[in-house]
Amino acid sequence: MIRALMILLLCQLAGTIVQQATGLPIPGPVMGLVLLLALLIWRGGPDPDLHATAGGFMKYLGLLFVPAGVGVVTELQELKANLAAIAIAIPISSFLGLAVTGLLMQRLSRGRKHA
Amino acid sequence: MHSLLPLPFFHVWSYLQTQPLLGLTATLVTWEFAAAIDRRAGHKPFTNPTVLSILFLACALLITRTPYAAYFNGAQYVHFLLGPATVALAIPMYANWQAIKTHFTAIMISLTAGSITAALSAMLIARALGAPHEVLISLGPKSVTTPIAMGIAQNLGGQPPLTAVFVMLTGIFGTIICTPVFKLLHIRDWRAQGLAAGTAAHGLATSRMILLNETAGAFGGVAIGLNGIVTSLALPLLVSLFGF
Numbered sequence: 001m002i003r004a005l006m007i008l009l010l011c012q013l014a015g016t017i018v019q020q021a022t023g024l025p026i027p028g029p030v031m032g033l034v035l036l037l038a039l040l041i042w043r044g045g046p047d048p049d050l051h052a053t054a055g056g057f058m059k060y061l062g063l064l065f066v067p068a069g070v071g072v073v074t075e076l077q078e079l080k081a082n083l084a085a086i087a088i089a090i091p092i093s094s095f096l097g098l099a100v101t102g103l104l105m106q107r108l109s110r111g112r113k114h115a
Numbered sequence: 116m117h118s119l120l121p122l123p124f125f126h127v128w129s130y131l132q133t134q135p136l137l138g139l140t141a142t143l144v145t146w147e148f149a150a151a152i153d154r155r156a157g158h159k160p161f162t163n164p165t166v167l168s169i170l171f172l173a174c175a176l177l178i179t180r181t182p183y184a185a186y187f188n189g190a191q192y193v194h195f196l197l198g199p200a201t202v203a204l205a206i207p208m209y210a211n212w213q214a215i216k217t218h219f220t221a222i223m224i225s226l227t228a229g230s231i232t233a234a235l236s237a238m239l240i241a242r243a244l245g246a247p248h249e250v251l252i253s254l255g256p257k258s259v260t261t262p263i264a265m266g267i268a269q270n271l272g273g274q275p276p277l278t279a280v281f282v283m284l285t286g287i288f289g290t291i292i293c294t295p296v297f298k299l300l301h302i303r304d305w306r307a308q309g310l311a312a313g314t315a316a317h318g319l320a321t322s323r324m325i326l327l328n329e330t331a332g333a334f335g336g337v338a339i340g341l342n343g344i345v346t347s348l349a350l351p352l353l354v355s356l357f358g359f
Contacts, residue, residue: 008199015202025351027266029201030343036205037340046206054206057199061318062165063146064197065261067190069169069283071276073176074183078250078277085244089254090281093237094289097258097315098296101229101338106307108221 004053011036132181138189145171160290163319166283197262201343204260208340211333214306215341222310226338229314230345231353233258238359249274251359255350257281258289260317263343267350282317289316290323305331313338 014035016028024031040046046054057064072079079086120128131137149167156162176186187194208215215222238251246254252273256264261282268278293312302308309331312320321335353359 005199008202011202011205012198025267025270026344026347027201027263027270029198029266030263030347032198032202033205033208033340034344036202037208040205040209041212045209051206054203057196057203058207061200062163063142063168064193064200065165065279065283066142066146066168066172067187067194068197068261068265068276069165069279070172070176070186070190071183072169072280073173075274075277075280078274079280082241082244082246082250085241085246085250086254086281086284088244089237089240089246090257090284091288091292092240093233094258094285094315095292095296096236097229097233098289098293098311099300100232101225101314102297102302102307102311103300104225104228105221105310106302106304108224109218109304109306 001049001053004050007050008032008036008053011039132185133188135189135192138186139192140189141172141175141186142168142190142193145175160287160319160323163283163287166287169279169283197265201262201266204340204343207336211337214333215337218306222334222337222341225307225310226314226341227345227349229311230258230342231349233315234346234350235353235357238353238357242359248359250277252354253277254281255354255359256346257285258315258317259343259346260339263347267347271351271354283319286316286319289320293320293323294327306334309334310338314342317342 011032012029015031018024018031019026019028145168146164149164149171152167153162153164172186176183234255237254237257241251241254252271253268255271255273256267256278259267259282261279264278264282265275268275289312293308293316297308297311302311305328309321309324309328312324312331313335317339321332321339324335325332
């Protein structure tokens, strides 16, 4: 578990260093994700330790959002002031996102066998 | 609140507010409680334990008039783990690598188009309805999984907590409407359903797809990671192109 955590943190650190050095708008952890994915493809998959630790993170991913989400208490004024914009923008854009992705993917992958 | 407490309790309370212990413990206790409610209710979209926990803790802070900073003093230890958890998303993406490779072109075109449509329409609608710059930027990454969305918002000068709320709302709404939308538009292909759910409404809608079909779940997982990368790249361009 500690070795797996070390690998994850090293990837995050490398990604963050690249982000800070280049000023690219991609968050450091996302660059770390890409780096780890490249490593996994190169090495042929995660070892059991990394697999188990990542599984633990995935299982409790929902918990990790909580502290930031509670930050909503500092944004209540902003939410209230823009209630109509938010209440209309989120449903319509979610519908459009689902429709465009789904229709295109169904059309483009038609006839190809299931992976 | 403080003046209502007997003096010894007031001392204990003031002391705990300066320590990380209470904020961290409260986060874990609330999570366990919310997860139990979600289990009892049979994992409904509106009993999502993340949403419930945020609701309970936010109410607790408001009622006890605890500043967010005092709570975050403890909760930051949970928050920090979002970084390595984001990196760990590489493992499920690797597990679906074969599926990504086989359908690479179709996935990239559909996902990029859907991702840009969702982000752009949200920001344009909100701008038309008078939302300020900060809200628009925070709204842009709402279809992306929370840790990545908050990172994107931070980088572009938005409000990460506001983004976290928008991501949750999008996830809940997307989870509720995805199956009816697929029926309405005759999207029957499981690969298309999974990819659409993961692209438009991240892990929340994907977790519903996993219950319906294994292929749909795998494509949802692929979409979560890829959309994080695509939105990281595309959103700064959209923001400068459309002057948000």
